[in-house]
Structures are given as C-alpha cells and as structure tokens.
Amino acid sequence: xxxxxxxxxxxxxxxxxxxxxxxxxxxxxxxxxxxxxxxxxxxxxxxxxxxxxxxxxxxxxxxxxxxxxxxxxxxxxxxxxxxxxxxxxxxxxxxxxxxxxxxxxxxxxxxxxxxxxxxxxxxxxxxxxxxxxxxxxxxxxxxxxxxxxxxxxxxxxxxxxxxxxxxxxxxxxxxxxxxxxxxxxxxxxxxxxxxxxxxxxxxxxxxxxxxxxxxxxxxxxxxxxxxxxxxxxxxxxxxxxxxxxxxxxxxxxxxxxxxxxxxxxxxxxxxxxxxxxxxxxxxxxxxxxxxxxxxxxxxxxxxxxxxxxxxxxxxxxxxxxxxxxxxxxxxxxxxxxxxxxxxxxxxxxxxxxxxxxxxxxxxxxxxxxxxxxxxxxxxxxxxxxxxxxxxxxxxxxxxxxxxxxxxxxxxxxxxxxxxxxxxxxxxxxxxxxxxxxxxxxxxxxxxxxxxxxxxxxxxxxxxxxxxxxxxxxxxxxxxxxxxxxxxxxxxxxxxxxxxxxxxxxxxxxxxxxxxxxxxxxxxxxxxxxxxxxxxxxxxxxxxxxxxxxxxxxxxxxxxxxxxxxxxxxxxxxxxxxxxxxxxxxxxxxxxxxxxxxxxxxxxxxxxxxxxxxxxxxxxxxxxxxxxxxxxxxxxxxxxxxxxxxxxxxxxxxxxxxxxxxxxxxxxxxxxxxxxxxxxxxxxxxxxxxxxxxxxxxxxxxxxxxxxxxxxxxxxxxxxxxxxxxxxxxxxxxxxxxxxxxxxxxxxxxxxxxxxxxxxxxxxxxxxxxxx
Numbered sequence: 001x002x003x004x005x006x007x008x009x010x011x012x013x014x015x016x017x018x019x020x021x022x023x024x025x026x027x028x029x030x031x032x033x034x035x036x037x038x039x040x041x042x043x044x045x046x047x048x049x050x051x052x053x054x055x056x057x058x059x060x061x062x063x064x065x066x067x068x069x070x071x072x073x074x075x076x077x078x079x080x081x082x083x084x085x086x087x088x089x090x091x092x093x094x095x096x097x098x099x100x101x102x103x104x105x106x107x108x109x110x111x112x113x114x115x116x117x118x119x120x121x122x123x124x125x126x127x128x129x130x131x132x133x134x135x136x137x138x139x140x141x142x143x144x145x146x147x148x149x150x151x152x153x154x155x156x157x158x159x160x161x162x163x164x165x166x167x168x169x170x171x172x173x174x175x176x177x178x179x180x181x182x183x184x185x186x187x188x189x190x191x192x193x194x195x196x197x198x199x200x201x202x203x204x205x206x207x208x209x210x211x212x213x214x215x216x217x218x219x220x221x222x223x224x225x226x227x228x229x230x231x232x233x234x235x236x237x238x239x240x241x242x243x244x245x246x247x248x249x250x251x252x253x254x255x256x257x258x259x260x261x262x263x264x265x266x267x268x269x270x271x272x273x274x275x276x277x278x279x280x281x282x283x284x285x286x287x288x289x290x291x292x293x294x295x296x297x298x299x300x301x302x303x304x305x306x307x308x309x310x311x312x313x314x315x316x317x318x319x320x321x322x323x324x325x326x327x328x329x330x331x332x333x334x335x336x337x338x339x340x341x342x343x344x345x346x347x348x349x350x351x352x353x354x355x356x357x358x359x360x361x362x363x364x365x366x367x368x369x370x371x372x373x374x375x376x377x378x379x380x381x382x383x384x385x386x387x388x389x390x391x392x393x394x395x396x397x398x399x400x401x402x403x404x405x406x407x408x409x410x411x412x413x414x415x416x417x418x419x420x421x422x423x424x425x426x427x428x429x430x431x432x433x434x435x436x437x438x439x440x441x442x443x444x445x446x447x448x449x450x451x452x453x454x455x456x457x458x459x460x461x462x463x464x465x466x467x468x469x470x471x472x473x474x475x476x477x478x479x480x481x482x483x484x485x486x487x488x489x490x491x492x493x494x495x496x497x498x499x500x501x502x503x504x505x506x507x508x509x510x511x512x513x514x515x516x517x518x519x520x521x522x523x524x525x526x527x528x529x530x531x532x533x534x535x536x537x538x539x540x541x542x543x544x545x546x547x548x549x550x551x552x553x554x555x556x557x558x559x560x561x562x563x564x565x566x567x568x569x570x571x572x573x574x575x576x577x578x579x580x581x582x583x584x585x586x587x588x589x590x591x592x593x594x595x596x597x598x599x600x601x602x603x604x605x606x607x608x609x610x611x612x613x614x615x616x617x618x619x620x621x622x623x624x625x626x627x628x629x630x631x632x633x634x635x636x637x638x639x640x641x642x643x644x645x646x647x648x649x650x651x652x653x654x655x656x657x658x659x660x661x662x663x664x665x666x667x668x669x670x671x672x673x674x675x676x677x678x679x680x681x682x683x684x685x686x687x688x689x690x691x692x693x694x695x696x697x698x699x700x701x702x703x704x705x706x707x708x709x710x711x712x713x714x715x716x717x718x719x720x721x722x723x724x725x726x727x728x729x730x731x732x733x734x735x736x737x738x739x740x741x742x743x744x745x746x747x748x749x750x751x752x753x754x755x756x757x758x759x760x761x762x763x764x765x766x767x768x769x770x771x
Contacts, residue, residue, distance in 0.1 A: 175202045177547035180640065225269040225357055226620030229383060233258055234646060235270045236297060237506030239277045241642060244504035245484035247285050253292040253482055254504055255413040260420050261299045263307055263382035271636065272354050273378065277311060279347040280374045284315035291316030292409050300377060307382040312375040319368035328364065351376065395515050397422030404428040405452025410503055414450065417507050431462040438469035448518060449477040452503065455488050467496030476517045528556025529645055537561050538568040538582035548581055551641060565589030569597050577609060579651055584615040584626060592629030599630035610651040687768050694761045701754055706746060710739045716757060728760040
C-alpha cells in the first residue's frame with residue numbers, strides 16, 4: 001500500500017502499522033497482568049506472537065474494507081460532481097450511517113437539479129444573446145443601407161440644388177441686367193417705380209437662392225475657401241457701391257473707413273468676404289429707418305504671419321433685444337419679427353459659419369433704440385511686398401482743397417483719405433461761408449473744392465451760390481451726393497459742379513476723379529472704356545448672352561455672339577478676337593473644353609487671347625480646374641458694369657493696338673525699345689513687379705511645389721503678354737507646357753527653363769533701365 005492515498009482512493013497505512021504493535025503488546029501484557037504464571041513457559045510466547053499477528057491481520061482487513069467503502073463513496077461523489085447522478089449512496093454497502101447517506105443523496109439531487117436549471121438558463125440566455133446579435137447585425141445592415149441611401153439622396157439633393165441654382169440664376173441675371181439697362185432709358189416716374197420694384201424683387205429672390213444653396217453646402221461640409229490674391233479695398237467698395245442705393249432710397253448716410261494700416265492686397269477668398277460684408281450691410285440697411293451706417297475695416301493685432309481684420313458695420317437702427325439676441329444666429333430665424341422684407345433667415349447663420357471658416361468669429365453689440373454693431377473678425381494673408389506696385393498716392397500731395405460737408409461721418413471718411421494723400425485741407429461749417437470765402441479768395445485760394453451734399457441741395461440757395469462761386473472763380477468743384485439718381489447728379493453738374501459722384505465712391509476712384517478734375521479732364525470723356533475692343537460673347541442662354549453683349553456695347557466694345565463652345569471655337573478661328581467672355585456650363589462643349597481647344601490652337605503662334613469665364617457659382621476646386629483649362633479669370637453671375645470693367649482691366653491695354661515702332665534714318669528697321677509706347681508709371685510698375693514675380697517663381701521651384709510653380713509661371717506669362725514681351729512670354733509658356741506634359745513630378749529640364757526666364761527677365765529690366 002502506498003504511503004499516500006492512491007488514485008483509486010486508498011489511504012496511507014502507516015498509522016495502522018504503528019497501532020498494530022501497540023495492540024499486540026497490549027494483548028501480550030494482559031496475561032502477565034491477569035495470569036503471570038503464563039509467562040513461565042514457552043507457550044506463553046507463542047500465544048503472544050499469535051495475538052500480535054491476528055491483531056495485524058485484523059487491522060489490515062479493516063483498513064481495506066474502509067478504503068473500499070471510501071472509494072465507492074468517492075466515486076459516487078465524483079459522478080455527482082460530474083453531473084452523472086445515476087448512482088446513489090447506499091448506507092449499508094458503504095458503511096455510512098443511514099441519515100448521512102440520505103443527506104448526501106439529497107445534496108446530490110439538489111446539485112443535479114441546480115445544474116440542470118443552470119444549463120437551461122444558460123441555454124436560454126445564449127439563445128437570447130444570439131438573437132440579439134442577429135438583430136444587431138440586421139440593424140447595422142439596415143443602418144448601412146439607410147446611410148448609403150441618405151448619402152445618395154444628399155448627393156442628389158446637392159446636385160439638384162446646384163443645377164437649380166444655375167438654372168434660376170441664369171434668368172435672374174437677365175432680369176437684373178435688363179432692369180439695369182432699362183433704368184438707363186428715358187422713363188416716366190411710374191415706369192421707373194415699376195422697374196425699381198422689379199429689380200429689387202429679383203435681387204431679394206437671388207439673395208434667398210444664394211443663402212439656401214450656401215447653407216445646404218455648409219451642412220453637407222462641402223463649403224471650402226479659395227486662396228487667391230485680391231485688392232481688399234476693391235472687394236469692400238464693390239459691396240458698398242452695390243448696396244448704397246438701397247440706403248439712399250431710405251435717406252440714410254453710408255460711410256466707409258478703411259484704415260491705412262490695412263494691407264492693400266491680401267490673399268484669401270474675396271467672394272466669401274464680400275458675402276460677409278453684404279449680409280451685414282444689407283441687414284443694417286434693412287433695419288435702420290433713419291440716421292447713418294458706418295463700415296470700418298481695421299487691422300487687429302495678430303500672433304502669426306496672417307493679417308487679422310475687423311470689419312464692423314454700425315447702424316443707428318432699432319437695436320436688438322436680449323430675447324432676440326439669444327436666437328440671433330439660429331437658422332431660418334429672421335433678425336427681427338417686425339421685419340416685412342422677405343428673408344430666408346439664414347444670413348447671420350451663414351455669416352457666422354463663414355467667419356469660422358476664415359478662423360475668425362462674428363461679434364455683435366447692440367442697444368435697443370440706439371443701434372447695432374456687427375463685427376466680423378477674419379484672418380487673411382497680407383501681400384505687403386506688392387502694395388507699393390498698386391498706387392503711390394503722390395499725385396495730390398500738397399494740393400490746397402476746401403471741404404464743406406455737414407455730415408460728420410462722411411466728413412470723417414473724406415478727411416481720412418485726404419490727409420493720407422497729403423492734401424492741404426480747410427474745413428467749412430456751412431455752404432454760405434464757403435461761397436463767401438471763394439469769392440474773396442486770391443491766388444492762395446483752393447485748387448479744388450469738395451461739396452458733400454444731399455439730394456435736397458438742388459433746392460438750397462446756399463449750395464447754388466457755392467456752385468456759382470466755383471464757376472466764377474474757376475475753382476473746380478467735386479460734389480459728393482448721397483443719391484444714385486443720374487438725373488439728380490446731372491442737375492448738380494448743370495448747377496456748376498465739375499463732377500457729381502455718389503457719396504459711397506471708393507478711395508481709389510475718388511483719388512482718380514480728383515486727379516482728372518485737377519487736370520481739367522471732362523467728367524464724361526468722349527472715348528468709352530472699351531472703345532472699339534472686339535469681344536466674343538459665348539452663352540447658351542439667349543437672354544444672358546444679349547445682356548452681356550448690350551452691356552459691352554454700352555461701354556464701346558464691338559461684340560459678336562456664339563451660342564455654345566463649338567460655335568465659339570469656330571468664330572475664334574475665323575475672327576481671332578482678342579477677348580472672349582464665355583459661360584462655363586454649356587451643353588456639348590462647355591467653356592473649359594472650348595478654352596482647351598483655343599489654347600491648343602494658339603500653341604506656338606505667340607498670340608494669346610484673353611478668355612474670361614462666366615458662371616453662376618464655382619467651388620474653389622472647380623475654379624482651379626477652369627483656370628487650368630486655359631481661362632484667365634472667372635466672373636460670377638450676376639455682375640454689373642463696375643465688376644466687368646475691373647475684371648477686364650488687365651486685358652484692355654493688352655488688346656489695344658500698339659504704336660508702330662520708330663524707323664531708323666537709313667530706312668532700316670530700328671531695334672524696338674521695350675519702353676516705347678509704355679507710360680512712365682507703367683514702366684516703373686514693371687520694374688517693381690517683375691523682380692518680385694521671378695523671385696517668387698525661384699523660391700517655389702526650390703520647394704518643389706508643382707502646382708505653385710505652374711501658377712507663378714502663368715503669372716509671369718500674363719505680365720509678359722500684357723506688355724508684349726515676346727521672349728519672356730515664350731519662356732514662361734514653355735514652363736507651363738512642360739509641367740502640363742508631365743503627369744506627376746517635375747520635368748528634368750525645368751531648372752534650365754526657369755533659368756531662361758531669369759535671363760529673359762534680366763534683359764527686360766536692363767532695357768527698361770536703359771542699360
């Protein structure tokens with residue numbers, strides 16, 4: 001027998017081996033105790049040994065029986081633990097008391113029942129979990145299907161809205177355009193009111209369409225910003241010039257202050273910036289019944305290389321209550337419940353999101369009965385190195401000017417410009433004192449007079465005295481009037497003013513107007529801005545095409561029309577017009593496709609026409625695709641005369657026929673001097689601009705930015721085309737073509753091509769300096 005219990009259930013035998021001698025000794029000692037005489041002979045030892053052996057045999061037998069019983073008991077218990085209760089504990093067979101066997105059998109039965117119940121519950125729970133898992137999988141599949149369908153529906157809705165937007169804006173452009181043309185024709189008062197109502201209704205409808213489309217694009221996460229270079233003052237002044245007639249109709253004064261520490265040229269999204277200013281200014285006009293509106297553009301202190309601008313629009317309207325302020329930026333909630341003007345209620349919500357996209361914010365301060373100021377803080381990238389190439393502002397420095405304007409806000413805005421331009425300005429409190437001072441002035445009198453007036457000045461004798469004194473003393477007077485009515489402006493000039501301009505005129509146009517007035521140039525020169533310029537107008541919509549053609553005709557251009565891209569390419573091959581205005585979206589061959597064919601046909605000829613795209617809306621990436629297709633710029637519909645002229649400005653001089661080169665004395669052709677036929681200020685501008693452009697190209701090339709290299713080369717190409725620099729233009733064009741020919745990466749000979757641009761640029765600069 002092993003020392004320990006074996007696998008069969010036997011227990012150790014050494015305790016019994018110790019107990020057996022003790023029993024044998026006890027048996028052997030008993031006779032000695034009770035019958036000592038038995039130890040006197042040998043039989044006593046025999047009996048003693050026999051007793052010992054018998055004791056040991058009894059002990060072993062008892063141990064075996066006990067081990068067998070325990071083994072059977074253990075086997076039954078193990079089977080019960082293994083949930084095999086087919087055997088039960090038998091008290092007699094296992095030597096267990098009956099009561100103990102009964103208790104153990106009951107425990108075994110309870111254990112069996114408990115395990116059976118547990119297995120049943122586990123099976124039920126497992127089935128439930130499997131069903132739940134199956135339901136979750138089915139729900140996930142349904143959700144995935146719903147998500148796919150929702151995305152498809154959202155994409156369909158976006159495409160539908162985009163197409164509807166284009167289709168709606170196209171006739172609206174025609175309505176607005178022809179309304180503008182109709183307003184310039186002789187109309188009686190009732191007809192003028194009808195046309196004005198028609199125009200305002202179309203503008204409101206266009207505004208709501210734009211708001212709904214923009215909000216849909218914002219919600220879908222598809223609204224992105226483009227990064228292009230633009231003149232900040234032009235961007236803001238376009239908005240004030242467009243909306244100021246609405247303010248004048250309500251008798252409101254409107255003033256624009258762009259502080260002089262604000263950079264002239266910045267990089268960003270001018271369209272979205274104009275949308276912010278338009279929303280804020282139109283709201284200010286809508287909710288202001290009397291008083292004034294002041295737009296201020298200020299530079300905030302920034303922490304990085306970006307320029308932080310604060311564009312604030314302050315009005316003297318009814319103000320906003322605290323209850324309205326809580327819901328001010330919620331969508332589909334108009335700014336005021338008392339507003340009767342149609343509105344989508346999205347303007348401020350969209351403006352806030354646009355400010356956030358520009359890493360800025362929209363702030364509001366208001367006091368009921370006093371007015372409201374909205375401030376849009378946005379981040380743009382300044383281009384200070386190009387500011388000096390825009391305007392020098394030296395033409396009026398030191399000129400004596402007398403100013404009379406009773407309106408404090410507009411007077412402040414005027415003084416802001418005049419002091420910066422270096423004029424010696426004297427203020428007059430009333431027109432009577434100005435007229436008296438003019439009549440008493442001698443050689444120390446003013447060279448220019450500015451009169452800030454209202455439409456009621458036509459009936460004011462004092463102002464008529466001022467105009468008469470200006471005419472008598474031959475002091476030219478520029479009248480700034482808070483009206484867009486051309487009849488009122490003509491009446492002011494008939495009364496004696498040299499020029500009459502809307503009071504909302506921007507700083508740049510005012511500066512040029514003062515220069516022209518000082519030089520004695522007439523207010524309406526005989527030659528129109530686009531005199532004899534040939535332009536091909538391409539649009540598949542007849543109304544839009546006719547409007548653009550009539551607008552160009554009124555500016556002196558000679559137009560020809562095409563109904564689609566295919567016809568445009570054919571007419572271009574026949575007539576070779578220097579300028580094309582072409583719609584982007586057209587059936588069959590669209591605008592970009594037609595531009596690619598024209599650019600391919602121009603390749604190697606040295607001649608390049610200007611192609612201006614027209615579109616109701618373009619995303620930034622879509623605009624880049626249009627530019628890469630060969631278009632030079634994109635006009636967003638609807639556009640007015642001012643926006644059209646500003647866009648065409650770089651191409652007007654390029655398309656003018658150049659003066660013939662001088663002939664040598666011996667009859668041979670003299671070498672053409674680059675500066676011949678170029679105004680001195682333009683030659684100076686070229687001297688400043690070309691080094692900046694070639695430096696930018698070389699820096700981008702060192703960084704290996706493919707698209708930026710192509711854009712910089714295209715910029716030099718445009719400059720060379722503008723000034724008719726054939727060699728430089730060919731070098732820049734070669735870089736563009738080599739980049740277009742290579743699908744990815746940079747061409748191997750790109751460095752040599754850029755070196756050729758540098759050499760051509762240096763030759764141009766040497767010729768300009770006369771070296």
